[in-house]
Amino acid sequence: MSSLLSDANQRLEKALRYVTIDEDVATRLHYPKASLMVSIPVRMDNGSLRVFQGYRVRYDDSRGPTKGGVRFHPSVSMDEVQSLAFWMTFKCAVLNLPFGGAKGGITLNPKELSKFELERLTRGYVDAIADFIGPDIDIPAPDVYTNQMVMGWMMDQYSIIQRKITPAVVTGKPISMGGSLGRETATAMGAFFVMQRALPQLGQSPQDTTVAVQGFGNAGAIIAELLYHAGYKVVAVSDSKGGIYAPQGLDIPSVRHIKEANRQLKAVYCAASVCNDVEHDVITNEQLLELDVDVLVPAALENQITAENADRIKAKYIFEVANGPITSSADTMLEERGIEVFPDILVNAGGVTVSYFEWVQNRSGFYWPLEEVNNRLEKSMTVETENIWAIARDLKVSLRTAAYVHALNRLDAAIKAKGTRDYYMN
Numbered sequence: 525m526s527s528l529l530s531d532a533n534q535r536l537e538k539a540l541r542y543v544t545i546d547e548d549v550a551t552r553l554h555y556p557k558a559s560l561m562v563s564i565p566v567r568m569d570n571g572s573l574r575v576f577q578g579y580r581v582r583y584d585d586s587r588g589p590t591k592g593g594v595r596f597h598p599s600v601s602m603d604e605v606q607s608l609a610f611w612m613t614f615k616c617a618v619l620n621l622p623f624g625g626a627k628g629g630i631t632l633n634p635k636e637l638s639k640f641e642l643e644r645l646t647r648g649y650v651d652a653i654a655d656f657i658g659p660d661i662d663i664p665a666p667d668v669y670t671n672q673m674v675m676g677w678m679m680d681q682y683s684i685i686q687r688k689i690t691p692a693v694v695t696g697k698p699i700s701m702g703g704s705l706g707r708e709t710a711t712a713m714g715a716f717f718v719m720q721r722a723l724p725q726l727g728q729s730p731q732d733t734t735v736a737v738q739g740f741g742n743a744g745a746i747i748a749e750l751l752y753h754a755g756y757k758v759v760a761v762s763d764s765k766g767g768i769y770a771p772q773g774l775d776i777p778s779v780r781h782i783k784e785a786n787r788q789l790k791a792v793y794c795a796a797s798v799c800n801d802v803e804h805d806v807i808t809n810e811q812l813l814e815l816d817v818d819v820l821v822p823a824a825l826e827n828q829i830t831a832e833n834a835d836r837i838k839a840k841y842i843f844e845v846a847n848g849p850i851t852s853s854a855d856t857m858l859e860e861r862g863i864e865v866f867p868d869i870l871v872n873a874g875g876v877t878v879s880y881f882e883w884v885q886n887r888s889g890f891y892w893p894l895e896e897v898n899n900r901l902e903k904s905m906t907v908e909t910e911n912i913w914a915i916a917r918d919l920k921v922s923l924r925t926a927a928y929v930h931a932l933n934r935l936d937a938a939i940k941a942k943g944t945r946d947y948y949m950n
């Protein structure tokens with residue numbers, strides 16, 4: 525088995541020690557159900573032809589059609605997409621959504637393409653995977669370097685192929701094309717609800733809690749701002765080019781404003797207002813991870829905390845907004861050092877939860893106000909945080925193992941309902 529997926533599977537192996545589920549179920553969950561690799565030829569603006577590699581994986585659909593984001597990034601590979609689809613399977617089960625797990629992606633550096641090229645590539649990707657997706661089969665959504673506009677192109681292209689408007693094929697769409705209010709902020713909002721539930725119980729009041737956020741994109745910038753407005757001291761943030769650190773706390777709305785205007789945090793280092801208002805140091809991403817803070821929020825990519833740097837992490841609590849930012853070997857090291865990790869399959873599940881709300885709204889044709897979206901999200905995130913906490917306490921296991929146990933019990937019920945060895949042979 526390939527590296528990322530086998531690392532992901534180690535979490536499953538660990539959780540399997542604490543549940544009594546059917547052996548058939550465990551066997552099934554070790555393998556992705558279907559993996560598609562496609563080549564997408566794109567006419568570039570200069571007239572040349574480039575062929576891009578794209579992927580879509582449906583990991584398990586026992587609980588419903590599969591659901592998962594589409595990533596545009598140079599490191600996208602079949603291994604990465606399968607691992608992300610694996611996590612989506614467990615995430616949907618943790619939140620009790622009627623979905624299985626999927627993921628997709630294209631290997632490219634989106635910053636090198638023009639907007640025209642990006643649109644042609646996205647539409648070409650949908651042409652290539654159209655038979656593999658659908659509102660009752662598999663529903664893509666945004667992920668790293670894909671956004672509302674990309675989802676709108678995907679929905680439009682799929683509708684052209686099907687010769688009918690099919691909004692429920694993709695979530696995270698622009699509101700004007702059937703998107704849900706609150707979807708853009710949902711991942712960060714969901715993480716915020718988990719933190720609001722957990723941190724006071726751990727004796728951390730906002731004004732006495734320092735936070736570092738790695739990754740200042742859709743998820744990271746919004747969680748940083750939500751925490752800032754709730755009174756937490758967000759002392760460091762970073763993007764792919766590096767980070768900024770101010771022990772007295774950063775003015776996050778200004779940092780966001782400058783980043784949005786200049787498209788990179790680097791612009792914040794220089795003459796703009798944040799520099800004048802708040803003293804700060806320029807730090808690397810490695811330094812950000814190792815800061816002496818109460819809370820660390822990795823919100824960029826996977827494999828950021830590994831066996832190599834785990835013993836230098838000083839945060840007391842880690843909330844995984846990114847998918848898979850901690851490797852399984854680093855997990856063990858952090859656990860031994862008493863650092864509590866709130867796992868990705870709970871913390872960042874707000875995105876898929878509101879994607880589910882969007883799918884429901886598309887299928888019913890009735891659209892909800894923002895307040896309803898956020899109230900339902902808060903309820904789901906709070907209930908499942910409490911459920912996982914209770915399992916962790918009962919079984920004396922980490923929150924990650926507890927989350928897998930919780931998901932496994934739900935997956936077990938769905939897979940068993942169709943009959944297992946136990947049923948047929950007894």
Ligand code: NAD
Nearest residue numbers: 668669711739740741742743763764823824846847872875
């Ligand atoms: P995004 O593309 O909006 O932002 C990614 C950010 O990470 C950018 O600021 C980028 O500069 C930064 N980054 C990239 N490489 C980095 C590095 N080596 N060090 C530090 N920063 C780096 O993506 P996003 O949607 O915010 O997703 C971020 C993470 O959250 C991913 O792991 C994604 O799978 C996860 N996630 C996102 C959603 C969602 O709805 N957007 C839902 C669930 C999980």
